[in-house]
Amino acid sequence: MIFIDACFGKKTPYAPVWMMRQAGRYLPEYMRVRAEAGDFLSLCKDPKRACEVTLQPMDILGVDAAILFSDILVVPMEMGMDLRFEKGEGPVFDTPLTSRAQLEALHVEAAAERLSYVYEAISLVRAKLAPEKALIGFCGAPWTLATYMIEGKGTKTYAVCKKLLYSDPALLHAILRKVTDVLKLYMARQIEAGVNAVQIFDSWAAALEEAAFFEFSWSYIKELAAFLKETYPHVPVILFPKGISGYLDKIDGNFDVFGVDWSTPIELAKEKLGDKYVLQGNMEPTRLYDKKAIDAGIEHIVSVMQNSRHIFNLGHGILPDIPVEHAKYFIQSVQERTRL
């Protein structure tokens, strides 16, 4: 698999390319299946339909890897928290996690067990996916999951999390500990079910100051990554902590690929991390509004990475109003432009 080779820094015939949220709302085919499923969470829990939307971008765009269709919040949900997706509001936990008693009531082994619909979807996808294409499994980073669990919904200031961090850091660590334990089981089961690589999304890494990031987020990500690498050395681990360009110097740990968001200049990521890790990203997602902007964005990244130790991707998820034809143009342009 060219994608897996690239994750391990091997020379590949061209730079592999996929897109975060490639199974998503910009595709009419996805919207059709989602409507059939009823709502977003039902789609996540339906292995057949999850499989179907996971495979859509393979046929439509010709990307080099599939990423399992799911949501990071199924994990806290199956730990025992009541999740719903509110129109216009995003995910909501009606009873946010604020006490040690609530934390103790949350499940670990049972959560990993209840997530069986994810493993079923993986088996279905892996059976149908072309053998040369990789399937990527994923999860949210413990910190990112904890922000939703503690705040109960999206937030601009992370005020509840920050108050907890300042007033009772031990409880915050206990929450992160328990989430990490679930994620180890969950990601191991994803790998056993057939994913070929895993990506850990720390979408809210930038909500923390530098020292707090390393204490409350990176340490748990590193532990999870190290556990997976020790147990499954053949499975590449991709880490994507978003918005931390100010402290790339201090990034270390046992993993393979570092995901570069679009706010981090690719030159900076290469300078700080390019020798230690393969890089992935960092095309600005709005460039997909305009073909000339796509060309220029690819050209810039190629000029810096020189077709070496880099996997193409957007620096954030694809936007819902991108024309499918432009997404296709991006994928094909990368594959043609980087062909040796």
Next chain:
Amino acid sequence: MIFIDACFGKKTPYAPVWMMRQAGRYLPEYMRVRAEAGDFLSLCKDPKRACEVTLQPMDILGVDAAILFSDILVVPMEMGMDLRFEKGEGPVFDTPLTSRAQLEALHVEAAAERLSYVYEAISLVRAKLAPEKALIGFCGAPWTLATYMIEGKGTKTYAVCKKLLYSDPALLHAILRKVTDVLKLYMARQIEAGVNAVQIFDSWAAALEEAAFFEFSWSYIKELAAFLKETYPHVPVILFPKGISGYLDKIDGNFDVFGVDWSTPIELAKEKLGDKYVLQGNMEPTRLYDKKAIDAGIEHIVSVMQNSRHIFNLGHGILPDIPVEHAKYFIQSVQERTRL
């Protein structure tokens, strides 16, 4: 004035301190005056009440500088755009700027003239403010103002701006040119009316990729700053482009103080910019929820900056739900802790 001395890098008896949005919603006294004024925009246009809320934090908190109460969007409003503040939605321009014809209809000299209520408020504040306290004037950076003018409201993706940037960069430059021309007149008038320093807020700097930031934002900020420094060398110019920690290396220009947001480690800002510019900031605003967190935050910044070439401030505006007592504790702790 200790604040002005600090802006020019002179030794001061202690590190001066103020807070972005210090005249704001966390103060019951502010909420009372705002209710009297009717709404936010009416308060901005009412010199007496704007003066009153500008002065509130001086008495209540004992900060070392007042910052004029106003809003960055009064500038495009007086250029001729129809602004309203919608509850829960924030600022809205009902007819966003999308064409060259619309741009040509916008005013320059007349806009600077119509902003007379700002200059009146400045005269009133300067007359009442203690002589040893500085008054800071401000404006939004051309790019930040343009994002609101073009999008018509707040945005997560800046899709309309980005499409314009890719498809018609000349029109985007023409918009930024015209806004910059107004800001030169506006800031000159603020200085003539009595402000002792000026700050330019580029709140949405991070919406742009590195090269685009320097082309579409920083070049205009630099031009505005250089114009002000050449015309009024005795007035310190403070620049606050938010979220650009990945390319501090390339920051240059004729100005005095660089505002460090809280996502940029103060160590990094010092290393990259501390020799060239005085630094201001970068206390994490949520630390004001907790007194121990305030102490630790101050201690960290002091340990890095060593009471030299640094003005204390938050790394973003004060949050509306911060207890006034904690804000006061922050101000007093800085003044005591840094006293020589």
